[in-house]
Amino acid sequence: MDSVALESGPISDVMELTGGTQNILLRFRRGNREFVLRRPPHHPRPLSNRIMAREARLLAAFAQTGVPHPALIASCLDETVLGAVFYLMEPVEGFSATVALSEPARTTGTVRHRMGIEMVDGLAALAAVDIEAAGLGDFGKLDGFLERQVDRWASELAGYTRFSEWSGLRELGEVENVGAWLADNCPSTMSPAIIHGDYHIGNVIFTPEGCLAAIVDWEMATLGDPLLDFSRLLAGWPDAGQPQPYTMRVERYDGFPTREELIIRYAERTGRDLVHLPWFEALSCYKIGIILEGSYARAQAGLADTTTGQRLHLLAVAFLERARSIVDRC
Numbered sequence: 001m002d003s004v005a006l007e008s009g010p011i012s013d014v015m016e017l018t019g020g021t022q023n024i025l026l027r028f029r030r031g032n033r034e035f036v037l038r039r040p041p042h043h044p045r046p047l048s049n050r051i052m053a054r055e056a057r058l059l060a061a062f063a064q065t066g067v068p069h070p071a072l073i074a075s076c077l078d079e080t081v082l083g084a085v086f087y088l089m090e091p092v093e094g095f096s097a098t099v100a101l102s103e104p105a106r107t108t109g110t111v112r113h114r115m116g117i118e119m120v121d122g123l124a125a126l127a128a129v130d131i132e133a134a135g136l137g138d139f140g141k142l143d144g145f146l147e148r149q150v151d152r153w154a155s156e157l158a159g160y161t162r163f164s165e166w167s168g169l170r171e172l173g174e175v176e177n178v179g180a181w182l183a184d185n186c187p188s189t190m191s192p193a194i195i196h197g198d199y200h201i202g203n204v205i206f207t208p209e210g211c212l213a214a215i216v217d218w219e220m221a222t223l224g225d226p227l228l229d230f231s232r233l234l235a236g237w238p239d240a241g242q243p244q245p246y247t248m249r250v251e252r253y254d255g256f257p258t259r260e261e262l263i264i265r266y267a268e269r270t271g272r273d274l275v276h277l278p279w280f281e282a283l284s285c286y287k288i289g290i291i292l293e294g295s296y297a298r299a300q301a302g303l304a305d306t307t308t309g310q311r312l313h314l315l316a317v318a319f320l321e322r323a324r325s326i327v328d329r330c
Helices: 048-062 103-107 107-129 144-160 175-184 225-237 259-270 277-300 306-329
Strands: 011-016 025-029 035-037 073-077 086-089 193-195 203-207 213-214 220-226
Touching: 035 048, 035 277, 048 073, 048 086, 107 193, 107 203, 107 213, 107 225, 107 259, 144 175, 144 220, 144 277, 175 277, 175 306, 225 259, 225 277, 277 306
Parallel strands: none
Antiparallel strands: 011 025, 025 035, 035 086, 073 086, 193 220, 203 213
């Protein structure tokens, strides 16, 4: 911070920010300014430092776009400073709905309805970013993006066998059959954009009145089909106001837009063809289930919190069951 003239004096008022399950977030004050530091977990994954550097690059590129995001202040790629790549960003004032709703959001259904609509509008803003103009033309491999998805996540699941303590595979059902259906029914074309990779209500911050203040946790961002982001949002959305085992964790579900409202809004704001949306929903559930199971595998190996790992394992089972139900309907 001294080398780039970011205030002076001691660091104070350090507070760990909660809500996530992987990386470390610390809010602190130095001089007359507050900062948020983001870095990998204490037990970094193999690609943690590379991912952190990509996040910083992406936030810098968003500065000239309409995407709601935490503004990047500075990044440090030198792993010897803190033992990992890290960056500093501006604090975002607001609330995470999975931690606690604001008073207006808790008491007013129209505020909760606005939250859902704003999440769709945030995706529309992200999908509208000109990749080349933002300097992100090389941020991902577009050739064969959709075709690679099943093998990518099947390989991830197979990789959990490196944790000899992992016992979860037998509880995940016929996950191979879902993968086979996805591979056989892959859409032949796509209209690419920047995608968040894990877009759900726990990865955004709202103003107290329900407006979208920032999209956060960009560790899975890449170039791809934005319908994958939208289907990720739908995958965890309560159906007709009724929570499911895999549904977003908020205090109350009434007032939020229906799935149909979200779909209509997305189509209006993006103009994208949604004929293959069921395929994307099945893929999202397949992908989420496998990702969540990774936390369980690491927890059983003593590399993550046991209680969190068990909770995420139950969610993984539920998401994969939802994927199977979508396949059955198609």
